[in-house]
Amino acid sequence: MNLSITDAARARILKIAETEGVDLDASFLRFAVIPGGCSGLTYDLGWDTTVANDDETSVVNGLRVVLDAKTLLYMDGTELDFSDGLEGKGFHFLNPQAERTCACGESFGL
Numbered sequence: 143m144n145l146s147i148t149d150a151a152r153a154r155i156l157k158i159a160e161t162e163g164v165d166l167d168a169s170f171l172r173f174a175v176i177p178g179g180c181s182g183l184t185y186d187l188g189w190d191t192t193v194a195n196d197d198e199t200s201v202v203n204g205l206r207v208v209l210d211a212k213t214l215l216y217m218d219g220t221e222l223d224f225s226d227g228l229e230g231k232g233f234h235f236l237n238p239q240a241e242r243t244c245a246c247g248e249s250f251g252l
Contacts, residue, residue, distance in 0.1 A: 187233065217235075220235055223235075
């Protein structure tokens with residue numbers, strides 16, 4: 143799995159997990175690419191406790207992550223970052239495969 147999570151994103155994920163009472167020993171951080179947005183595809187990020195047969199699991203920067211096979215293809219080489227500055231607060235997916243993105247950065251296309 144060629145996916146990275148910056149220290150800033152990791153810190154924010156851990157804070158969210160603590161706030162939401164997520165048991166990180168029993169849960170995975172699930173990445174998904176779903177149809178949507180003005181560029182055609184959008185990212186989804188959330189907690190999951192189940193792993194399907196075709197899912198890929200790994201530990202990335204100390205976090206247990208899971209992706210389905212299709213998402214793994216779309217997100218190969220992607221970095222998850224978090225920013226709380228003036229240039230856009232929130233999680234940012236830096237995907238080298240994205241050929242286009244929308245103006246707000248919420249969706250992408252290949």
